[in-house]
Every structure is written in C-alpha cells, then in structure tokens.
Amino acid sequence: MASFGADDAGMNITAAPTGLPAAGAEMTFGRHGRRTGMTQPSTPTRPAAISAQGLVREFNGLTAVDHLDLDVGRGEIYGFLGPNGAGKSTTVRVLCTLLSPTAGRAVVAGYDVATQPGKVRLRIGVALQEAALDPKQTGIELLRLQGRLYGLSRSEIDGRLADLGQLIDIGDALGRPIKTYSGGMKRRLDLAAALVHNPEVLFLDEPTSGLDPVSRARMWEEVRRLNRELDMTIFLTTQYLEEADELADRVGIINDGRLVAQGTPDGLKRSIGNDLIVARLDASAARAREAVESLPGVLSVEAKGDEVVVTAIDGAEAIGAVAVALNTVAAVRHLTLRTPTLDDVFLELTGNHIQPNGRGPGEAGTDETTGRETVEVGR
Ligand SMILES: Nc1ncnc2c1ncn2[C@@H]1O[C@H](COP(=O)(O)OP(=O)(O)OP(=O)(O)O)[C@@H](O)[C@H]1O
Numbered sequence: 001m002a003s004f005g006a007d008d009a010g011m012n013i014t015a016a017p018t019g020l021p022a023a024g025a026e027m028t029f030g031r032h033g034r035r036t037g038m039t040q041p042s043t044p045t046r047p048a049a050i051s052a053q054g055l056v057r058e059f060n061g062l063t064a065v066d067h068l069d070l071d072v073g074r075g076e077i078y079g080f081l082g083p084n085g086a087g088k089s090t091t092v093r094v095l096c097t098l099l100s101p102t103a104g105r106a107v108v109a110g111y112d113v114a115t116q117p118g119k120v121r122l123r124i125g126v127a128l129q130e131a132a133l134d135p136k137q138t139g140i141e142l143l144r145l146q147g148r149l150y151g152l153s154r155s156e157i158d159g160r161l162a163d164l165g166q167l168i169d170i171g172d173a174l175g176r177p178i179k180t181y182s183g184g185m186k187r188r189l190d191l192a193a194a195l196v197h198n199p200e201v202l203f204l205d206e207p208t209s210g211l212d213p214v215s216r217a218r219m220w221e222e223v224r225r226l227n228r229e230l231d232m233t234i235f236l237t238t239q240y241l242e243e244a245d246e247l248a249d250r251v252g253i254i255n256d257g258r259l260v261a262q263g264t265p266d267g268l269k270r271s272i273g274n275d276l277i278v279a280r281l282d283a284s285a286a287r288a289r290e291a292v293e294s295l296p297g298v299l300s301v302e303a304k305g306d307e308v309v310v311t312a313i314d315g316a317e318a319i320g321a322v323a324v325a326l327n328t329v330a331a332v333r334h335l336t337l338r339t340p341t342l343d344d345v346f347l348e349l350t351g352n353h354i355q356p357n358g359r360g361p362g363e364a365g366t367d368e369t370t371g372r373e374t375v376e377v378g379r
C-alpha cells in the first residue's frame, strides 16, 4: 500500500500541451550500441492508460530515470524489467505522483501526474516494493482504513471487502494482526489494500521479490485474475525474467534509467536471434545435414558424432519436421529446443545479465532461464 501523504518537493513542472502523440512504432537504441531497433512495433491499440514522454527524474545529479517514453494501453499487463538500480521504483513513484518529474511529462488514467496528482491518485492503486504495514493492525482494519482514506462509506467498504475476498485469497487471516502473516500473505494484503477503491490502473513494484515459488505463483494468479476479470491495467516492475515473460503482454527493459528495449516477450526474444534445435541420435549424425538442411525455416545444420545442431528461424515451428527427417537417418533419442531468453536480450543490449548470475533467485533451473524446452522423443 502506498501512502500519498509524503510528497517530495512540490510538482512545479509546466504542463505540456494536452493530447498525446499518436501511438506508433518506437525505436529504442541500446546504450552499448550493440543492436538498434529492438523495440517491437507492438504499441497498444487501446487508449493509453499510462503515457510518458521524455520523463526524467534526477537525485542530486544522478539521473535515475533518463528520458523515458512509455505507452501502456488500457487493460494491458506491462512488465518493467531491469536489474537493481535500473530506475524501476523511481519510475513507479513518479507515475504514482509520489515523486515529481525533473523533466518530461506523464499522463496516468487520463491525468497529468505533475499538474493533476489528486485525480491520478483516485484512479490508481499502488503496492510499493517495501510495503509499509502496521504489524499490530489486523488485515481487516487496514482495508477499512484504506477505504475510509478514499472516502468510501461503510456500506461501500463492506461491498468492496466482499469483492476483494473473491479476488485476493487471504481467507481467515484477515481478522489476525498483520505480524502473524507470512511474507506472501503480507504481499496479498498490500495488494488488496491497493484495490479497495477499485482503481483503473494498478502499479506493483516487484510484487514477488523474496517470495517462495508457491507464494509467487499465487501472486501471479491474482495479477492475472485482476487483469482478466476487471480488465485492470497493470504496470509491474520485476527483475525476474520468468515473471516478465509469464505475466506481461509487453515488456519494457530498463537499464541505467533508459528503456533499452520494448515489445512482447516472444517478439523480444525472437528479435535477438534464431532458435537452436539440438538432437541426439542413436547412431552417427553424419547424414543428418542432407536430411534436414532443405526443410523450411532451417538455416544451418551442424553434425558432430551423434549430435545434430539445427539453427531455425522459428524452432517451435520447425521442430516437428526436423524430428521426422532425423528419424529417417537414425532414431532420435533426445531433442532440445533452445530459444533465446529475455536475459539474452538484455545481454545483447547492455553487455550484462539482469541478475549477476543471469537468473532470478526463484528461478534456478526453470526452463525459461535456461531457455531450454526439452522434448523427449523416441524410446
Ligand atoms: N531517494 C533517492 N535519493 C537518491 N538516489 C536515489 C533515490 N532513490 C533512488 N535513487 C537512485 O536512483 C537509482 C535508481 O533507483 P531505483 O530504486 O529506481 O532502482 P530499481 O530499478 O527500483 O532497483 P531495485 O531493483 O534495486 O529496486 C539508483 O542509483 C538509486 O540509488
């Protein structure tokens, strides 16, 4: 839950002209210049729920958010992915009117964050990275207080609590002091508090950091349900590749305050390269090249010992035909489709991994982080 009581220095930005530029294909350039034009032309078709142009936030000379352009459509789940210190929380705080922009402009739920912060606040819900929950309060006390802060009547609050009970699975714990909650329950309560006034746009700043895999999966389900059942726009920051990949319709990748890439998870991954199909045969793979290289979508074939490595434009599309063709050479014992990951995208653009070891703490061994989908075939 975010408290809107403690604004920083007043919003003194001059209002930009009303009316936002038409949505169009964007081009983003990696700071390292390794690759350009990574941004996918997948701008939302619905009216913007969040829009920013040239947004800058500085702290004593440090540029935490550096000329950010955003366009998040209504009903979209937008994943804002980046490493520690990339500027994710600062962006959220500016979009939620908790920090004033140093320059640029942002419009959220139809209102300018700098000149109409009150109107923005009524229409957004915010669960910040560090939830500030009073341990002595019970869950229900917190939710009622939050409802009153938004000016809801007692009966409206009762109605909302009933709705939230359906949406957010906190169960019997609501009557207990918050200090007895697990980390996952606290996050879900914080999410419920952010939803009491039925916001149009929900900001979640790293909603699953520090959660175990079960709690993380539950949080994902809540987020999906809010989006699906209420058509809520959700702006979600994360440093977990898997989270962005699983939840987000589109992903913006941020590094050093700059948006370095944007697009659908699949589009981003595909944009950095081709898929690899790795097969292990029951016999020598010497004749594999001949059998596979002329198949549609196959770019190259390497055979060594009993292993064949096929590079394909779209591995998922080619893998069936490749398996059939290889089976004419020898029985296929093992077939692996290796697709690029969002971390490969980040690496290509910045020269670094998103996480120091290239994966999130909860993601060890998952298919997404290794980029492997293993398909067992044959015997
Ligand atoms: N209030 C502040 N005063 C000074 N510097 C700040 C302040 N808040 C953030 N910063 C700096 O701005 C940069 C971006 O920080 P921010 O918290 O937005 O990153 P983040 O992407 O949310 O990181 P994390 O994944 O660790 O939460 C960092 O260099 C940080 O030290």
Ligand SMILES: [Mg+2]
Pocket: 088, 089, 090, 129, 205, 206
């Ligand atoms: Mg943060």
